[in-house]
Amino acid sequence: xxxxxxxxxxxxxxxxxxxxxxxxxxxxxxxxxxxxxxxxxxxxxxxxxxxxxxxxxxxxxxxxxxxxxxxxxxxxxxxxxxxxxxxxxxxxxxxxxxxxxxxxxxxxxxxxxxxxxxxxxxxxxxxxxxxxxxxxxxxxxxxxxxxxxxxxxxxxxxxxxxxxxxxxxxxxxxxxxxxxxxxxxxxxxxxxxxxxxxxxxxxxxxxxxxxxxxxxxxxxx
Amino acid sequence: xxxxxxxxxxxxxxxxxxxxxxxxxxxxxxxxxxxxxxxxxxxxxxxxxxxxxxxxxxxxxxxxxxxxxxxxxxxxxxxxxxxxxxxxxxxxxxxxxxxxxxxxxxxxxxxxxxxxx
Numbered sequence: 001x002x003x004x005x006x007x008x009x010x011x012x013x014x015x016x017x018x019x020x021x022x023x024x025x026x027x028x029x030x031x032x033x034x035x036x037x038x039x040x041x042x043x044x045x046x047x048x049x050x051x052x053x054x055x056x057x058x059x060x061x062x063x064x065x066x067x068x069x070x071x072x073x074x075x076x077x078x079x080x081x082x083x084x085x086x087x088x089x090x091x092x093x094x095x096x097x098x099x100x101x102x103x104x105x106x107x108x109x110x111x112x113x114x115x116x117x118x119x120x121x122x123x124x125x126x127x128x129x130x131x132x133x134x135x136x137x138x139x140x141x142x143x144x145x146x147x148x149x150x151x152x153x154x155x156x157x158x159x160x161x162x163x164x165x166x167x168x169x170x171x172x173x174x175x176x177x178x179x180x181x182x183x184x185x186x187x188x189x190x191x192x193x194x195x196x197x198x199x200x201x202x203x204x205x206x207x208x209x210x211x212x213x214x215x216x217x218x219x220x221x
Numbered sequence: 222x223x224x225x226x227x228x229x230x231x232x233x234x235x236x237x238x239x240x241x242x243x244x245x246x247x248x249x250x251x252x253x254x255x256x257x258x259x260x261x262x263x264x265x266x267x268x269x270x271x272x273x274x275x276x277x278x279x280x281x282x283x284x285x286x287x288x289x290x291x292x293x294x295x296x297x298x299x300x301x302x303x304x305x306x307x308x309x310x311x312x313x314x315x316x317x318x319x320x321x322x323x324x325x326x327x328x329x330x331x332x333x334x335x336x337x338x
Contacts (some may be wrong), residue, residue, distance in 0.1 A: 045249060
């Protein structure tokens, strides 16, 4: 059993879409989980549907939604205070040291983050790379395992199949509740995934696309 | 935000004439544009808290796509595709254009005080 799991993603809702089924599974087993959330999604384009936020009020909405989502998942939340869409321009070294200091305090047995260069959004790639760098700098005696999540269209082709495949069907309701806690984003993101289904059937869209969560165990050389 | 009413926005633009203002200008089609459509390119630009003084401002256009241009001593700022606006509680002029799904595509915002980091 894991001792403590730390999830490191840049945006409020990355945890919901990316790993909330896995997080729910860990919480069900009694494992403590901490989410280190990089930004408040200040530059998000989804403003709710119908629109209820604007560029200046969006961070406040997304902060409240993030807190609510973490309550749904029953996890600890720490906000890292970076700004949306700028993480790749920050010093990789500084972010890695920042993350390392938190990881050394928590001493998790597992870290979940994005797979650098296979996570589509520049913030995902940059924070994933910084998280892996942070773990790499830790003393091997306390170094946690890293599960990296790849979502690029080419990841299977380039990386092979992920070695961790979590069937999260038993925790699907929890995952949906977590996604829906991100009210300003849920409709827009799920709607964007819609291929053939009506836009309003969010649960059907989510089940089709989000029934399993997959990760690659990072190999430190 | 409300649908733009040209005269009201023009009045607000004029209220900032010859004052030092802070401008947020942004356009984006989202970081996932080419992920969901391999024919698409990701494009975007933003500048936050550009400090300037404009001596002329005009809003032009029709109900779905207004353009706003600001003329400074040595240059211009403009945005296209604006459709919504509001003056918020800090007296800032917020203007934006959204796509059919309500996603922000363009924003032009003017304030006498800096926008939050």
